[in-house]
Amino acid sequence: xxxxxxxxxxxxxxxxxxxxxAFLHIPILLIFLYAFTxxxxxxxxxxxxxxxxxxxxxxxxxxxxxxxALSVKVATIATAIALVLGTLCAAAVSQTRFFGRExxxxxxxxxxxxxxxxxxxxxxxxxxxADIPFSFWTIVLGHATFCIVVVYNNAVxxxxxxxxxxxxxxxxxxxxxxxxxRHVILPNIGTALLAGGMLAFALSFDEVIVxxxxxxxxxxxxxxxxxxxxxxxxxPVTNVVAMVVMLVTFLPILAxxxxxxxxxxxxxxxx
Amino acid sequence: MTxxxxxxxxxxxxxxxxxxxxxxxxxxxxxxxxxxxxxxxWLGVIYLGSLFALLLQSFFSIDDFSGLINYEFTLATYRQxxxxxxxxxxxxxxxxxxxxxxxxxxxxxxxxxxxxxYAKGKWKAVFYLGxxxxxxxxxxxKIYAWKLILAKEGILTWAFTKLNLLWLLDGWLxxxxxxxxxxxxxxxxxxxxxxxxxMPFMILPIQAALERVPANLIEASSDxxxxxxxxxRHVLFPLALxxxxxxxxxTFSLTLGDYIxxxxxxxxxxxxxxxxxxxxxxxxxxxxxxxxxxxxxxxxGLYLWMAKxxxxxxxx
Numbered sequence: 001x002x003x004x005x006x007x008x009x010x011x012x013x014x015x016x017x018x019x020x021x022a023f024l025h026i027p028i029l030l031i032f033l034y035a036f037t038x039x040x041x042x043x044x045x046x047x048x049x050x051x052x053x054x055x056x057x058x059x060x061x062x063x064x065x066x067x068x069a070l071s072v073k074v075a076t077i078a079t080a081i082a083l084v085l086g087t088l089c090a091a092a093v094s095q096t097r098f099f100g101r102e103x104x105x106x107x108x109x110x111x112x113x114x115x116x117x118x119x120x121x122x123x124x125x126x127x128x129x130a131d132i133p134f135s136f137w138t139i140v141l142g143h144a145t146f147c148i149v150v151v152y153n154n155a156v157x158x159x160x161x162x163x164x165x166x167x168x169x170x171x172x173x174x175x176x177x178x179x180x181x182r183h184v185i186l187p188n189i190g191t192a193l194l195a196g197g198m199l200a201f202a203l204s205f206d207e208v209i210v211x212x213x214x215x216x217x218x219x220x221x222x223x224x225x226x227x228x229x230x231x232x233x234x235x236p237v238t239n240v241v242a243m244v245v246m247l248v249t250f251l252p253i254l255a256x257x258x259x260x261x262x263x264x265x266x267x268x269x270x271x
Numbered sequence: 272m273t274x275x276x277x278x279x280x281x282x283x284x285x286x287x288x289x290x291x292x293x294x295x296x297x298x299x300x301x302x303x304x305x306x307x308x309x310x311x312x313w314l315g316v317i318y319l320g321s322l323f324a325l326l327l328q329s330f331f332s333i334d335d336f337s338g339l340i341n342y343e344f345t346l347a348t349y350r351q352x353x354x355x356x357x358x359x360x361x362x363x364x365x366x367x368x369x370x371x372x373x374x375x376x377x378x379x380x381x382x383x384x385x386x387x388x389y390a391k392g393k394w395k396a397v398f399y400l401g402x403x404x405x406x407x408x409x410x411x412x413k414i415y416a417w418k419l420i421l422a423k424e425g426i427l428t429w430a431f432t433k434l435n436l437l438w439l440l441d442g443w444l445x446x447x448x449x450x451x452x453x454x455x456x457x458x459x460x461x462x463x464x465x466x467x468x469x470m471p472f473m474i475l476p477i478q479a480a481l482e483r484v485p486a487n488l489i490e491a492s493s494d495x496x497x498x499x500x501x502x503x504r505h506v507l508f509p510l511a512l513x514x515x516x517x518x519x520x521x522t523f524s525l526t527l528g529d530y531i532x533x534x535x536x537x538x539x540x541x542x543x544x545x546x547x548x549x550x551x552x553x554x555x556x557x558x559x560x561x562x563x564x565x566x567x568x569x570x571x572g573l574y575l576w577m578a579k580x581x582x583x584x585x586x587x
Contacts (some may be wrong), residue, residue, distance in 0.1 A: 009389040016381030024405040027416035043422040045429045085310040092306035107314050115528015117544045118564045126321030145318050176292035206409045225411045229535050242412045253407045
């Protein structure tokens with residue numbers, strides 16, 4: 001009966017855990033610091049001075065804006081496709097039993113289980129074999145393929161918790177399949193889909209490996225960033241863009257967290 | 272009674288939709304086909320189709336003189352893949368992936384254990400977000416952050432100078448193989464970035480596995496006289512192993528195929544991903560590039576098969 005004894009962790013474990021988290025976060029904090037540095041030619045630490053001027057310079061850069069717009073467009077369409085396909089797949093896998101269910105789960109996970117370079121080069125050689133020119137749509141095609149799994153994972157987890165008796169009750173009350181979907185299933189899985197969609201958006205917004213293979217002349221924001229990493233030309237602008245990208249990806253992650261946090265309290269799950 | 276229920280029951284939809292719905296209800300196989308059709312077509316045709324087409328190309332060869340692909344079945348490309356220079360690339364990549372996985376597990380375990388067993392309420396959320404934010408934040412920005420850290424004029428050199436430990440850093444860099452001119456062009460640098468970028472993928476599966484370990488099992492072990500080391504070795508570690516294996520699928524696979532990190536931070540010696548990129552791009556040798564991609568696929572196939580046998584998929 002002395003189980004409360006274990007409520008405080010050994011000191012060594014505490015240090016290792018907090019040290020591990022610090023290892024994960026200090027580099028990110030540095031990105032925020034460097035966005036304000038006055039140093040232009042090197043990555044000098046500590047920064048010789050702090051300034052806000054690079055925000056204005058970045059704001060007036062058309063190439064940054066063009067890359068950002070393309071990234072947002074690609075991510076939006078890829079997310080929409082992934083939402084439809086991922087939800088359909090999750091519904092089939094969780095609501096029915098059929099031969100080869102395991103294979104379907106594997107098929108969905110494969111695009112992110114295999115290294116991105118394989119997906120990228122496979123799509124690239126398929127496009128060139130089929131004489132499809134690289135365009136906006138080839139980028140979207142690649143992104144949607146690996147975004148499906150994120151939506152699928154979120155939806156499957158939620159579908160499992162939607163009680164079957166709710167659906168039967170709806171049917172017993174005379175609703176047809178579409179009405180049941182609209183008024184019973186959708187409200188229950190809605191937040192999971194929103195969360196999955198946001199994560200898919202974040203994944204696509206940040207993708208670079210597949211994009212280098214499926215993109216033509218267009219450059220998404222990560223491609224722009226990659227070029228700056230390989231051949232740094234304007235370090236201060238890169239610093240600011242890096243910070244903005246960091247902030248932009250934080251928002252959907254936080255939102256997705258708050259949306260799925262209370263996932264246990266779905267109607268009908270109490271039983 | 273009928274009056275009360277008219278408001279709670281929705282009017283039936285248009286007749287056609289109702290009939291479609293009835294039809295699907297009576298024929299669950301059709302419903303299944305409608306649900307599964309689009310995603311399976313997408314993934315099966317676009318994804319698996321391209322993957323298969325790529326693998327097929329690894330059985331072709333390239334004509335050394337004209338540089339054109341010779342569409343005849345041959346194993347010559349695979350012979351070329353196993354030549355010394357290319358085999359070195361494979362060994363180097365697999366060693367790196369294994370080391371990264373090992374160190375990721377070492378760093379991830381205490382975080383996961385603390386989060387699973389000791390973090391309560393608000394701290395639980397802090398730990399969860401503390402792992403999720405770095406995991407999901409931009410891959411390139413994370414690499415960029417390490418470029419800032421590892422640069423000669425960067426924070427690491429500064430910290431070592433302030434602590435009067437610069438000799439330690441220089442000593443490390445003068446070591447063969449893992450050293451180099453500076454951290455940003457050495458294997459050590461590549462290794463650090465790999466661990467940083469892929470380690471968060473290890474934490475959540477371990478945490479999931481540890482959360483299923485009942486606390487009284489640990490207490491029982493110490494009641495029976497096991498010291499913390501023994502409890503860890505005989506109780507905690509075996510139960511956490513499926514989680515570690517599940518996490519290692521990510522760290523291993525992601526390191527195996529990465530070509531951007533070693534390109535930006537590292538020496539000029541190639542990894543598999545870079546070799547694929549170079550072969551399909553500048554060299555134009557698609558068959559060899561395809562053969563190179565077979566290596567991670569085969570390794571991951573074996574790995575997944577092993578992981579499945581150890582029950583790692585339940586920890587995902």
